[in-house]
Amino acid sequence: MLIIKDLHACVEGKEILRGINLTINAGEVHAIMGPNGSGKSTLANVLAGNTNYEVTKGEVSFNGKDLLGMSADVRAKEGLFLSFQYPVEIPGVSMLNFLKTAVNESRKYRQVKELTAGDFLKLMREKKEMVQIDSQLTNRSVNEGFSGGEKKKNEIFQMAMLEPKLAILDETDSGLDIDALRIVANGVNLLKKPENATIVVTHYQRLLDYIVPDFVHVLYKGQIVKSAGKELVLELEEKGYDWIKKELGE
Amino acid sequence: MDNQNTLLNEVSSRDYRFGFVTDIETDFIPKGLSEEVVRIISAKKEEPDFMLEFRLKAYRKWLTMKMPDWAQLKIPEIDYQEIIYYAAPRQQPKYESLDEVDPELLSTFAKLGIPLEEQKMLAGVAVDAVMDSVSVKTTFKENLAELGIIFCSFSEAVKHHPDLVQKYLGMVVPPNDNFFAALNCAVFSDGSFVYIPKGVRCPMELSTYFRINARNTGQFERTLIIADNDSYVSYLEGCTAPMRDENQLHAAVVEIIAMDRAEVKYSTVQNWYPGNKEGVGGIYNFVTKRGLCKGEFSKIYWNQVETGSAITWKYPSCILAGDNSVAEFNSVALTNNYQQADTGTKMIHLGKNTKSTIVSKGISAGHSSNSYRGLVRVAAKAENARNYSQCDSLLLGDHCGAHTFPYIEVGNPNSVVEHEATTSKIGEDQIFYCNQRGISTQDAIGMIVNGYAREVINKLPMEFAVEAQKLLQISLEGSVG
Numbered sequence: 001m002l003i004i005k006d007l008h009a010c011v012e013g014k015e016i017l018r019g020i021n022l023t024i025n026a027g028e029v030h031a032i033m034g035p036n037g038s039g040k041s042t043l044a045n046v047l048a049g050n051t052n053y054e055v056t057k058g059e060v061s062f063n064g065k066d067l068l069g070m071s072a073d074v075r076a077k078e079g080l081f082l083s084f085q086y087p088v089e090i091p092g093v094s095m096l097n098f099l100k101t102a103v104n105e106s107r108k109y110r111q112v113k114e115l116t117a118g119d120f121l122k123l124m125r126e127k128k129e130m131v132q133i134d135s136q137l138t139n140r141s142v143n144e145g146f147s148g149g150e151k152k153k154n155e156i157f158q159m160a161m162l163e164p165k166l167a168i169l170d171e172t173d174s175g176l177d178i179d180a181l182r183i184v185a186n187g188v189n190l191l192k193k194p195e196n197a198t199i200v201v202t203h204y205q206r207l208l209d210y211i212v213p214d215f216v217h218v219l220y221k222g223q224i225v226k227s228a229g230k231e232l233v234l235e236l237e238e239k240g241y242d243w244i245k246k247e248l249g250e
Numbered sequence: 251m252d253n254q255n256t257l258l259n260e261v262s263s264r265d266y267r268f269g270f271v272t273d274i275e276t277d278f279i280p281k282g283l284s285e286e287v288v289r290i291i292s293a294k295k296e297e298p299d300f301m302l303e304f305r306l307k308a309y310r311k312w313l314t315m316k317m318p319d320w321a322q323l324k325i326p327e328i329d330y331q332e333i334i335y336y337a338a339p340r341q342q343p344k345y346e347s348l349d350e351v352d353p354e355l356l357s358t359f360a361k362l363g364i365p366l367e368e369q370k371m372l373a374g375v376a377v378d379a380v381m382d383s384v385s386v387k388t389t390f391k392e393n394l395a396e397l398g399i400i401f402c403s404f405s406e407a408v409k410h411h412p413d414l415v416q417k418y419l420g421m422v423v424p425p426n427d428n429f430f431a432a433l434n435c436a437v438f439s440d441g442s443f444v445y446i447p448k449g450v451r452c453p454m455e456l457s458t459y460f461r462i463n464a465r466n467t468g469q470f471e472r473t474l475i476i477a478d479n480d481s482y483v484s485y486l487e488g489c490t491a492p493m494r495d496e497n498q499l500h501a502a503v504v505e506i507i508a509m510d511r512a513e514v515k516y517s518t519v520q521n522w523y524p525g526n527k528e529g530v531g532g533i534y535n536f537v538t539k540r541g542l543c544k545g546e547f548s549k550i551y552w553n554q555v556e557t558g559s560a561i562t563w564k565y566p567s568c569i570l571a572g573d574n575s576v577a578e579f580n581s582v583a584l585t586n587n588y589q590q591a592d593t594g595t596k597m598i599h600l601g602k603n604t605k606s607t608i609v610s611k612g613i614s615a616g617h618s619s620n621s622y623r624g625l626v627r628v629a630a631k632a633e634n635a636r637n638y639s640q641c642d643s644l645l646l647g648d649h650c651g652a653h654t655f656p657y658i659e660v661g662n663p664n665s666v667v668e669h670e671a672t673t674s675k676i677g678e679d680q681i682f683y684c685n686q687r688g689i690s691t692q693d694a695i696g697m698i699v700n701g702y703a704r705e706v707i708n709k710l711p712m713e714f715a716v717e718a719q720k721l722l723q724i725s726l727e728g729s730v731g
């Protein structure tokens with residue numbers, strides 16, 4: 001589904017990603033871990049098409065198409081979803097209007113009939129239940145005045161509404177209380193389908209207890225320096241990153 | 251950030267949708283302004299003596315006045331002798347039915363989306379259409395007449411209701427008020443007139459569309475709205491003009507008078523041609539709009555969405571003379587490319603317990619300049635007056651400017667005047683967030699801008715609100731990457 005080859009990217013002239021290689025197949029869950037500042041969010045943003053990041057080298061194919069050649073909104077409409085580490089507030093724009101536009105733009109792109117107001121509201125009710133998000137929140141402006149945890153929940157709610165093929169969850173667990181973490185993880189699992197894939201960026205084992213990864217990668221200084229199965233999570237939890245740095249000869 | 255600059259500043263504005271020219275035979279008088287010209291205009295309109303005198307007095311006053319230079323505007327020299335002060339579609343528009351109207355003219359108005367046809371009555375809109383200088387057709391006059399409502403062109407009002415015109419014309423905006431008002435008083439050729447009798451709620455929105463068609467002409471229209479005791483009216487005004495390389499002058503005057511407990515809502519969607527993306531051409535919109543809350547408990551609301559014109563100089567204001575009167579000014583002013591706007595309001599509190607609210611939302615993109623200028627004055631005897639002002643500016647990109655000039659004068663100790671101002675930028679992160687959900691940059695900006703202006707747009711009548719939202723979006727098309 002996603003093939004990343006030798007991906008390099010800069011921000012403000014500084015190289016952050018320094019040759020990423022990664023292949024993700026349909027049905028898989030990949031966890032990406034790594035110390036602060038190693039480039040995890042950068043990778044997520046580059047994949048999502050944030051123009052603040054300049055790709056200097058490499059290729060990415062997404063379902064056989066050249067991902068890097070698409071604008072951010074087209075990537076989204078092709079089924080790539082990013083749950084932001086820091087979701088943005090958009091005052092004055094109602095969640096309802098925002099999501100209705102998002103959902104229908106995607107449908108237009110796929111040449112499916114747009115949802116009527118009634119059908120849309122029905123879909124919204126359904127998905128709200130799935131991620132147990134407070135109705136109050138969806139009546140407000142996009143993320144405006146939401147608490148940190150509410151913002152994260154809202155990301156997963158949007159993911160539920162958009163049903164992406166590839167979801168990248170960037171530290172969706174941070175800021176969530178214990179119950180919310182379970183609810184959000186449960187929502188992600190409910191949305192999992194054999195034809196979809198998920199990338200989970202996280203620092204902690206907690207989330208991966210619920211969303212069990214098939215592969216775990218360690219990103220360090222802009223490169224994937226280690227890949228293994230889910231047992232790697234435990235090892236990292238116990239030992240931190242120092243042993244990996246040592247392995248690398250630092 | 252470099253990326254941000256390229257993203258936000260690649261300005262290539264979309265074509266102006268209303269920029270067509272209608273091929274209609276037009277009756278001009280020679281260009282230039284003199285006492286002679288003022289007399290010709292008055293004669294062409296077969297006006298009574300008091301009108302000619304009003305015009306001449308204004309003209310003589312105008313000769314002694316100078317163009318105002320205090321606004322945050324760069325106004326190129328205007329040669330008032332190069333302007334044609336009267337242009338009218340040749341076929342004299344004294345129509346009894348639509349069948350008599352020049353089909354070219356009808357198709358112009360159809361292109362503008364004006365519901366001239368009687369069938370549009372269902373839409374509840376009565377329209378007075380002003381093309382160049384002359385009012386072309388007023389619909390639904392008969393239906394309104396049954397209620398005693400007068401809604402007609404200004405010329406007709408002068409003919410059929412000279413007493414009302416003589417009594418109220420210039421009451422709120424006297425000829426010596428300012429340079430452009432004096433000019434308007436001298437040469438105005440037509441406009442709309444509304445009188446709502448005591449106790450009548452006007453059952454439909456009254457609406458005027460102004461259109462400048464002819465080349466090198468100025469448009470100077472005059473609107474006078476009188477709402478008698480306990481009456482209500484909602485009035486809509488829309489404007490467009492063809493695309494031309496030269497600038498055209500538009501200097502209108504609007505006067506509103508609200509008697510005891512009367513309520514007048516005046517909504518404008520101003521979309522005069524703004525010039526091209528390099529700043530060539532476009533309308534100079536120098537307009538004086540003022541309402542007088544004459545009676546106690548009277549209310550006047552100015553709601554405006556301004557997206558057009560090369561230069562806008564406009565301050566719809568209210569004089570709150572009656573005790574307990576209420577006034578509101580709700581404005582969205584959008585400037586793009588090289589547009590300049592200096593707009594705002596004046597709230598003059600004279601009566602006791604008067605209350606005014608100002609909500610101004612400026613949106614600047616491209617290389618434009620957008621200023622809010624507001625005066626709140628509370629007279630000594632206006633006890634317990636209240637004003638709340640909120641002025642927000644939204645910037646797109648780094649080459650535009652937003653300025654706020656609030657002036658506050660409070661003449662007694664028990665009045666309260668509050669002023670809040672904010673400036674924000676459309677964040678690239680907000681746009682990316684929308685992009686990431688499958689919303690294109692253009693749609694994202696439209697959405698964010700409309701969200702920002704929502705408070706004001708919600709005050710517009712339904713039909714206008716939809717139009718205004720589209721207009722905000724269209725006006726910014728191409729303003730970002």
Ligand SMILES: Nc1ncnc2c1ncn2[C@@H]1O[C@H](COP(=O)(O)OP(=O)(O)OP(=O)(O)O)[C@@H](O)[C@H]1O
Binds near residue numbers: 035
């Ligand atoms: N917009 C930006 N401007 C300047 N530097 C940036 C920008 N975005 C990222 N960086 C830098 O790139 C490096 C990688 O940041 P990134 O956010 O990808 O790290 P991360 O692995 O997600 O870290 P964390 O675990 O703390 O979220 C950091 O040194 C960061 O300061």
Ligand SMILES: [Mg+2]
Binds near residue numbers: 040042085170
């Ligand atoms: Mg991060």
